[in-house]
Amino acid sequence: MNPDRPDALQASACPAPPDASTTNADRSAWAVFLIFLRLGLTAFGGPVAHLAYFRAEFVTRRHWLSERSYSDLVALCQFLPGPASSQVGIALGLSRAGYGGALAAWAGFTLPSALVLTLFALGLSRWGAALAPGAWQGLQVVAVAVVAQAVWGMARSLCPDRQRVTLMVAAACLALLQASVWSQVAVMVAAGLAGWLWLQPGPTAAHEPLPIRVSRRAAWLSLTLFGLLLLGLPIAAGWWPGQSLELISGFYRAGSLVFGGGHVVLPLLEAQLVPNGGVSAETFLAGYGLTQAMPGPLFTFAAFLGASLQQPSGQGIAGGAGGWLALLAIFLPSFLLVVGALPFWESLRRSRHAQAALAGINAAVVGLLLAALYQPVWSGAILGPRDFGLALVALLALMFWRLPPWLVVLGCGLAGWLLGLIA
Template sequence: MSDQRVFEGAPGAPSSVPEIFLAFLKLGLSAFGGPIAHVGYMHNEFVVRRRWLDEPTFAQVLALCQFLPGPASSQLGFSLGLMRGGSLGAIAAFVAFTLPSVLLMFGMVAALPHLDTAVAAALIHGLKLVAVVVVAHGLIGMARQLTPDIPRAVIAVCAALAILATQSAWMQLLTIVFGAMAGRVFCRHVAPKASSAIPLRFGARWAPVFMLLYLIGLGTALYLGRHALPTSTGIAAAFYQAGALVFGGGHVVLPLLQSATVDTGWLTPQTFLAGYGAAQAMPGPMFSLAAFLGAEANVGQPWLGGLVAVLAIFLPGFLLLMATLPVWARVANHPRAVHAMAGINAAVVGVLAAAFVTPVCTQGLHSLWDGMFAVIACVAMLGYRVPAIWIVGACLVYASAAAWS
């Protein structure tokens, strides 16, 4: 019996779909703290505890997920499910990890209209403050990891200034290209990490198929999104485009979603930031915010709008992952790829910094007291490791007290 347990937990050994689903459902119900924290949860659960894969393989897959557009932590979970249970295992991992937060966001949509006006205003104010604190926390954490030296810090600053100066969604994509080019020149000191084989159940011959599907979806989304209305088709186009073009996942999707929903007039900035703040209180992936935004945008059929938005925002990242996993191990440690990825990661920090300035701070901070409270809350998260759920509660209490003072 003991030998059998060791085999089932050995790196590369298969797992049943129900086992994969239950393992990821546990994380979907308990993994608070955003994408950076999710990586830690998955490492502890699947490398340390279950021994589904070894350290080098985990690091290799994580590097790819951070490099590709899309939700990095969800792509990591999708990859683990794929390696352990094939395509059904990947789907089980995605559904189990995402479903709890999606249902909670739908609950937020249903509850918001029934709240008293003053209560709703205080709730929205509190959730905006949550957004300020959590994005600041994520920005500082990413900056420490991805811009540890002067060349990468300069790339991040240039990217942030370019986005703030233009306020264009396309500038975000251009800054990523700039980051890759600058990384090739200024990040040659960055060394590759150790590599390991990635166990897969499909070969590289499928990579062009998935890449073609990704490009067809992106081309269709760009074409339909030019004058889209908040119908199911328009929502699918807008959220697919956001999921296909966001590098870094998590909080970095904020400016793209703002461009897709606020700049088009689908949602007010207040509603958008209220949903974003609510997403901080939820376990599971940050991209589940799409359920709230899609439901609020599609007033006639909110549940359909939310479901379409969720599927559309996750799909491109998964297609890219399937297209690149089979060949990633062959090129991941090539010096040119490592240098370009270092520059891209630095540019991602700049994208998030620009989003933190506007709309997060401009919409979330109404007074000097708000700013002081946000600083204290951020210090609590950084210095004392206060869980995100406690920060959410503190922000809501503060906003309620401010509203009735």
């Protein structure tokens, strides 16, 4: 414990015996950054794979916390909106080196892929015409397979009964009827209410208190700031029109309202950026396809989009600056929610009403992703039989051959280029 920092995170002793080599050497923010940087360069495979990497590194190898505490931390981050794997990483950094450790963990895990995606977006803006149309189309087609795989996997785990399947289908239909950010938010709120009234969650699993401490004062300050930004940024963007404030407001809202992982940010960002011409549908889908080939969190897609934004006359921001601004805005809610939720997790996990509402929201999230699979993913990428066949091959490679996503993305780009040559 650190008596000089009463408002800061305090890490309790871990039940597992610590490795002598890690007792002091990895308690600085710099050491945490280096550990997560290695993961940010090598952790391919999406959120589920990231959680497995974290378990192997921090439970099995370094003994930062016990198996049960890690499972409980994952449950907390899945309960919160935002990218669960990144939030677990933030919490692990908090447990090791305080708030500086949280920032270091996020930076190490996130910046490698964010940098590559930002550079790719800037390259497209200058030399996009040099990219073969077939390869561009292949990157769009692979997004169909990726989202289809995500819908299938999430539906199996989050919609196991007819009540939640009904909520999923209803959410998909409503999202297709009215495609906008606020209609999607309304769908999630209605699904949470329906879950609270209609669903019966199972019994709470055995657990132990998390070995992470945040004062209630710090938690309330964090939650207050989260709410003020969520409500105040759209108002500020309306009072002082400009691309920068609109960008921050839109990406902060997406990071605040996404349940279910990185794939689910797709419909919110598409509704935010494509209809108003901020990013073309083709660029949006190609960037999303490329993001699947990156290590680290899927939310780094925000860096690509921010750097790809069209710049209205007199309101533009530099592409690179837009990428980093979007990245910070979409991840800021994760920091605030992790810090704000930790002191109240014991009460939340015992509340059957809260668990039922979350089950309803998760079912609606699958429905929103199902709607996004049709529009814009399918309608924008599948233009003929060849595209459909390539999407089927990509889905086979991902779901049954279990090839790494980066290899499937590269294969689809190459296949699209070859098909373009013989068209």
